[in-house]
Amino acid sequence: MSIDQLIASLGKNTYIQGHMNTNAAILIIGNEILSGRTKDANAVWLAEKLAARGLKLCEIRVVRDEEDDIISAVHALSDKYDLVFTTGGIGPTHDDITAPCMAKTFNVALPLNDDARRALEEHYTARHQDVTEARLRMARIPEGAKLIDNPVSGAPGFIIKNVYVMAGVPKIMQAMYEGIEETLPKGAALHTRTIPIAAGESQLAAPLEKVQNDFPNVEIGSYPGKDIVEIVVRGADEDEVEKAVARVEELSLKTQKAI
Amino acid sequence: MSIDQLIASLGKNTYIQGHMNTNAAILIIGNEILSGRTKDANAVWLAEKLAARGLKLCEIRVVRDEEDDIISAVHALSDKYDLVFTTGGIGPTHDDITAPCMAKTFNVALPLNDDARRALEEHYTARHQDVTEARLRMARIPEGAKLIDNPVSGAPGFIIKNVYVMAGVPKIMQAMYEGIEETLPKGAALHTRTIPIAAGESQLAAPLEKVQNDFPNVEIGSYPGKDIVEIVVRGADEDEVEKAVARVEELSLKTQKAI
Numbered sequence: 001m002s003i004d005q006l007i008a009s010l011g012k013n014t015y016i017q018g019h020m021n022t023n024a025a026i027l028i029i030g031n032e033i034l035s036g037r038t039k040d041a042n043a044v045w046l047a048e049k050l051a052a053r054g055l056k057l058c059e060i061r062v063v064r065d066e067e068d069d070i071i072s073a074v075h076a077l078s079d080k081y082d083l084v085f086t087t088g089g090i091g092p093t094h095d096d097i098t099a100p101c102m103a104k105t106f107n108v109a110l111p112l113n114d115d116a117r118r119a120l121e122e123h124y125t126a127r128h129q130d131v132t133e134a135r136l137r138m139a140r141i142p143e144g145a146k147l148i149d150n151p152v153s154g155a156p157g158f159i160i161k162n163v164y165v166m167a168g169v170p171k172i173m174q175a176m177y178e179g180i181e182e183t184l185p186k187g188a189a190l191h192t193r194t195i196p197i198a199a200g201e202s203q204l205a206a207p208l209e210k211v212q213n214d215f216p217n218v219e220i221g222s223y224p225g226k227d228i229v230e231i232v233v234r235g236a237d238e239d240e241v242e243k244a245v246a247r248v249e250e251l252s253l254k255t256q257k258a259i
Numbered sequence: 260m261s262i263d264q265l266i267a268s269l270g271k272n273t274y275i276q277g278h279m280n281t282n283a284a285i286l287i288i289g290n291e292i293l294s295g296r297t298k299d300a301n302a303v304w305l306a307e308k309l310a311a312r313g314l315k316l317c318e319i320r321v322v323r324d325e326e327d328d329i330i331s332a333v334h335a336l337s338d339k340y341d342l343v344f345t346t347g348g349i350g351p352t353h354d355d356i357t358a359p360c361m362a363k364t365f366n367v368a369l370p371l372n373d374d375a376r377r378a379l380e381e382h383y384t385a386r387h388q389d390v391t392e393a394r395l396r397m398a399r400i401p402e403g404a405k406l407i408d409n410p411v412s413g414a415p416g417f418i419i420k421n422v423y424v425m426a427g428v429p430k431i432m433q434a435m436y437e438g439i440e441e442t443l444p445k446g447a448a449l450h451t452r453t454i455p456i457a458a459g460e461s462q463l464a465a466p467l468e469k470v471q472n473d474f475p476n477v478e479i480g481s482y483p484g485k486d487i488v489e490i491v492v493r494g495a496d497e498d499e500v501e502k503a504v505a506r507v508e509e510l511s512l513k514t515q516k517a518i
Contacts, residue, residue, distance in 0.1 A: 028319075031478070031480055032480060032482055032491075033306070033319075034306060034316045034317065034318070034319065035306070035310055035316070036303065036306035036307035036309075036310040036311075036316075037482075037491065038482070039303050040303075043321075044295065044298050044299075047292070047293060047294070047295035048295035050295075051294055051295040057293045057294070057295075058293065058322075058323055058328070059293070059320065059321065059322055059323075059328070060287075060292075060293065060319075060320065060321035061318065061319065061320050061321075062302075062318065062319035062320075063317075063318055064317055064318075065480075069317070069318070091460055091481070091483065092460050092461045092464040093460055093463065093464045093467055093468070093481040094464070094467060094468035094471050094479075094481075095471075095479070095480055095481060132461055132462075133465065134460075134461045134462070134464035134465050135461045137464070169483060201350055201351050201352055201393075202351045202391055202393045202394045203391075203393070204352065204393075205351040205352045205353065205393035205396070206392065206393050208352055208353060209352070209353035212353050212354075219290070220353075220354070221290055221291060221324075221354055222350070222352040222353075222354055223291055223296075223297070224350065224428060232291075232296065
């Protein structure tokens, strides 16, 4: 397997039912996504990264820049999942309300953070610019939160409880994530095999269900394409995955004969 | 304004705080999105369509093919919003569990629906194929639901309470939506103006907040790009939108002078 293939297959890994794993959710904050104005790139990018790290992404939510909506989503996701990654709403303008919402959610103050202030001063001074009042707003960080470095534009993200609060601009969000990636728990490497079958989903449904029932620790997905169905088999136990794959391949031969 | 510009601007419309409108949510059902394997195209397509109809999209969720997750998301979204659109999980294979989940959510039976069965028979007979047991599974529709026509592959979607249940394959979902679009409520046409300003967000933050405070019925968003910030002004009252735009343009001139 080449490095490219390895990376591609890692990107396809996912949660196995019954397998111990760290689960995660993504919360995208921003009206511009919901209005159809901006196509979100962050959820897809993060989904691939989390899968590559063996983390089980269980839910994505997109909410508007509204205090009530943000707070209730953060509460729900933070309670339900091990890790929550948010993007958006930490800039300097009036519609950037993520930091105060996080402070309210976790019932802590939102003081000016000395380290965040220093990061902003370093960033702007190096560019011969002033740290204005608007910029200083980005140094208000919920009490007790840990900063996430922003090598692109200075203003840091932060970690509060199990919530990783990052920027909405993809380039900045990606740099922030890459900075904290190594601190995240790492899931077990999962084995993924994709078997394309030249048949309709309906033909495969019954025998495929039988394979799934025979291998309850393996997750079998069926994804209809144009003239083929892709069967994806995932599992923690390589041997079990291979046994299930053999059954699916048998099925593939039978179906193709039948056509 | 040309027709193209009109369509483009409609696509950018969104909810105005305090303005009467029908709100909506989208629920994407499918492991393949969360595992990073498949890039979802349905949420973006639907977001644009709902905006063009003047419906206020308030939330998008993506959940796994797990009964508990689907049921709790449908409950939450159906209670909170006027309309809910779901995609995915209505095919013939074992991982397609949306229909039984909807029946459980709303506590109704899941009988074989005569009209759905007829639709399948017509579709497959025209293609000299049999309606197999696996295919008939797609004719099991929650009691009391209204069917959504599927001109592409026969198996219908359905409407239960305020939830529109559609296929996950984009081509099929789009055809289903287009079939029900005219039956949806229509929001008021909203006015959207985008003003690009060659400045940093921080420079604009304070004066922009003042404009927002002076025009509480207009929604002002700030979206940082590469060398410019795009200010988006939206509102139901065209006159008010234009007044706010004039203030933003003034601001733009001042900021550009300052540079």
